[in-house]
Amino acid sequence: MIIFENVSLNYPISTKNLSLRKNIINGIFGSNIKKNYIESLKKINLKLEKGVYGLYGANGSGKTSLLKVIAGIYPPSSGQIKVNGSIGSMIDFRFGLSKDFTGNECIELRLIAEGINKDKRKELINKIKIETELGEYLNLPIKTYSSGMKFRLAFFTSLNVQSDILLLDEWIGTADQNLRDKVDKLILERIAQSKITLIASHNLDRLKKICNNIIYFEKGEISKIT
Amino acid sequence: MNYLREFLKCINKPEIWIFYSHKRIALKYRDTILGPFWNVINSIFLISVLSLSYFLFLNPDDFKNFIYRLSISIFLWLFISTILRESTSTLKNKLEILSEKKIDIKNFVCENIYTNFIIFIHSLPIVIILFFISDFKLQFNLILSFVGLFLVIINLLLISYFITILSAMYKDIEKIVENLVYAIFFATPIIWSENMVSEKIQNLLIFNPIYHFIVLFRDPLMNNVDGKFYESFSICLLLALIVFIINLKLFKYLEKRIVLYL
Secondary structure, X not given: OEEEEEEEEEEEOHHHHOOHHHHHHHHHHOOOOOOOEEEEEEEEEEEEOOEEEEXXXXXXXXXXXXXXXXXXXXXXXXXXXXXXXXEEEEOOOXXXXXXXXXXXXXXXXXXXXXXXXXXXXXXXXXXHHHHHOOHHHHHOEHHHOOHHHHHHHHHHHHHOOOOOEEEEEOOOOOOOHHHHHHHHHHHHHHHHHOOEEEEXXXXXXXXXXXXXXXXXXXXXXXEEEO | OHHHHHHHHHHHOOHHHXXXXXXXXXXHOOOOOOOOHHHHHHHXXXXXXXXXHHHHHHOOOOHHHHHHHHHHHHHHHHHHHHHXXXXXXXXXXXXXXXXXXXXXXXXXXXXXXXXXXXXXXXXXXXXXXXXXXXXXXXXXXXXXXXXXXXXXXXXXXXXXXXXXXXXXXXXXXXXXXXXXXXXXXXXXXXXXXXXXXXXXXXXXXXXXXXXXXXXXXXXXXXXXXXXXXXXXXXXXXXXXXXXXXHHHHHHHHOHXXXXXXX
């Protein structure tokens, strides 16, 4: 279960408040900066139980911020959030993909970060290697990969991390048409294994096909739930 | 005491920072023949140039002891200064992972210390060789050098956390640390010794924490464990306590929000 109680998230604007000089001057003489943050989420109240939820809204409406708050990446600026269960996220497909690391290293790093033990990790690495179909490319630094190859690597690695709560953000973006059908099928299988799934997307038709409920976002607020 | 608990948890579960550290060293020295030993060679080159200058201009009687002292000081200085400088960029290349997964940033502080410690221990064979060439003797007190080094590492861990958090928020910190490191090099008895300067300057050294770090490691290796060593030991303990208390505030108000500033 996920419960939001008056959760707000203020995102700092770097150009206004990250100068040490300005901070010192403001500290001494008082601040003339009225607002040095963006309100990404505004007093969100929400209770999510078992099911598949779609998050729909324009760019900057707060969908990804909500996912990141659930994942614990961003702390709420005010309010409280309660999350019961382990979290698996496919929010940012750059995850662990440091350009100088090889594909194999990226897989290992991701699994370490997920806290998977050494024996289980070995087993999963072999499985992921087969699923990605990247073969010898896995021994090369990922700066040599195309965006489709990076997607394969990140997607199949993320897919193999089991969790109670699954967070997905525009997961299909860089996949080619051949991969899309396969990805869709696998995502649906993965969703079935999770208790709660949240999917953020611009594609309302797609969300309507997959989700039980759709939460509409507008300027950091929930405008309606269907 | 969540701050301490989380730090101990990171130290007890080292997989992520050891992974990053080994990859970082491998990438840094990729395609080089000597690997991390290049760092040792760079240090030996610096020591040779400084020793030669010292020999030519001052023509000292205790030349071999001077080289030994200089080597210990330079190796430790490089260890300390690299940690301080790299603390300002600890989180710079970690945005990919931090924007997808909640990971304790203390892991990356540990990575910085561990990476530089590995590079530092590559220089120890040189110190051992120079020890046997010098006039200093194997004594039980030598072990205090490792106790001192342990306390130095604790201090560096705390200071590195402090710099990491602040530099993620304030971009000026990187330049401030860079300039401070240059200034401290000349303000610390690394290429000069305490007895070369006036008593007034010697008294000022008490305010230089890097001086105390160097005393803790260097003096026992030079059979010189006296009141000055214990004074530096006490000051380093006090410094660790002060930085720990400051870090508690940073932890409470800034650490969890720091990913928003990257």
